[in-house]
Amino acid sequence: MVVKINENYLKLKSSYLFVEVARRESEFRKANPDADIIKMGIGDVTKPLVPAVIEAFHSAVDDLGNGETFVGYGPEQGHDFLAKTIIENDYTARGIDLDTSEVFISDGAKSDTANIQEIFGIDNKIAVTDPVYTVYVDTNVMAGRTGEMKDDGMYEGLTYIKCNSENGFVPELPSEPVDIIYLCYPNNPTGTTLTKDQLKVFVDYAKENKSIILFDAAYEAFITEDNVPHSIYEIEGAKEVAIEFKSFSKTAGFTGTRCAYTVVPKELMGYDSQGNAVEINPLWNRRQTTKFNGASYPVQKAAEAVYSPEGKKQIRDTIDYYMENAKIIRESLTDLGLDVYGGVSSPYIWVKTPNDMDSWAFFDLLLNEANVIGTPGSGFGPSGEGYLRLTAFNTLENTKEAMDRISKLEF
Ligand SMILES: *Cc1c(COP(=O)(O)O)cnc(C)c1O
Numbered sequence: 001m002v003v004k005i006n007e008n009y010l011k012l013k014s015s016y017l018f019v020e021v022a023r024r025e026s027e028f029r030k031a032n033p034d035a036d037i038i039k040m041g042i043g044d045v046t047k048p049l050v051p052a053v054i055e056a057f058h059s060a061v062d063d064l065g066n067g068e069t070f071v072g073y074g075p076e077q078g079h080d081f082l083a084k085t086i087i088e089n090d091y092t093a094r095g096i097d098l099d100t101s102e103v104f105i106s107d108g109a110k111s112d113t114a115n116i117q118e119i120f121g122i123d124n125k126i127a128v129t130d131p132v133y134t135v136y137v138d139t140n141v142m143a144g145r146t147g148e149m150k151d152d153g154m155y156e157g158l159t160y161i162k163c164n165s166e167n168g169f170v171p172e173l174p175s176e177p178v179d180i181i182y183l184c185y186p187n188n189p190t191g192t193t194l195t196k197d198q199l200k201v202f203v204d205y206a207k208e209n210k211s212i213i214l215f216d217a218a219y220e221a222f223i224t225e226d227n228v229p230h231s232i233y234e235i236e237g238a239k240e241v242a243i244e245f246k247s248f249s250k251t252a253g254f255t256g257t258r259c260a261y262t263v264v265p266k267e268l269m270g271y272d273s274q275g276n277a278v279e280i281n282p283l284w285n286r287r288q289t290t291k292f293n294g295a296s297y298p299v300q301k302a303a304e305a306v307y308s309p310e311g312k313k314q315i316r317d318t319i320d321y322y323m324e325n326a327k328i329i330r331e332s333l334t335d336l337g338l339d340v341y342g343g344v345s346s347p348y349i350w351v352k353t354p355n356d357m358d359s360w361a362f363f364d365l366l367l368n369e370a371n372v373i374g375t376p377g378s379g380f381g382p383s384g385e386g387y388l389r390l391t392a393f394n395t396l397e398n399t400k401e402a403m404d405r406i407s408k409l410e411f
Pocket of ligand 1: 110
């Protein structure tokens, strides 16, 4: 007898992208010890938590040190005070009715988008956009919903929906029937958005095909365009076909603090092998109550403060700071004649490489000639080849300096 591993894990390709970026950076540093490198590949926020959040956080920690206000295990689904505040601000205010039993508070949207697939059957056909936030792909590989990765960089059995400049980064409906579609808008890595009408096409498809959309709205707070939905439930009928993921990570700088939430509407149905409709909400509830014991109380109190009048204003200032950087990047590169996408309702700017360079060649050019580090688009999927991602998370000063340096290059 020997212990058998989950062999699906062997199908995973090592996360070559960030390892290789780090390797090239360190090699460059060795050869150029005095170079002042500016990192524009940062996928993490850099501004501190705002004062309103810190105050609530401190006060909740004090609650825990006092016998009269101490809080132990909370509900696995999250505290009611936060669920109610979320609903009031993120949904009721937009004309969407939700019950607290439809909101599941957690320690992150990464884990939620990763874990959600386990409540669905193994033989579901999965579609992802390409390029993609790789968590959606890798978790389905681990579960055994794919074959091996083919030479074209795509896993067998997975449906990839190409998003590139040719289709304006608007995904087409899958050409083969699919059961589950992952969508992330505003998009990581491309920074592009879908309008309400464009998202409605997917909602209508899902209704018609009895599919489910897994909608990742982690960058919702960066939306500046009027016709871009802040929630998929702004689209009529979406409650019947969509699960929505939101996070305080990018919205309020909670990447190290950890708090997010997932909405699973009561109307959402899946089907058993006999074809009977089954509510999805109780399945996720069962999954969470069994495998998760809730986000910590001080963190949920801190998240609640994001919605206080001061909290809202303070996080708005932080987001505006990042978005000013995004604007500078977008405008500088556009002035250089480059094709630039995203950066309007997103902290990510997706740049087409000049002269049909591949992603890594452009990465090397920026590193060597401008000492600026981006992220090669090819690392996010085959359709990311020929693009590079820059982010707005550096300081204003560094962002301006990086654009000045790039502006002096000749392509
Ligand atoms: C950053 C990010 C998240 C947020 O993950 P957390 O676990 O909440 O920090 C989710 N989805 C995408 C696409 C992201 O880029």
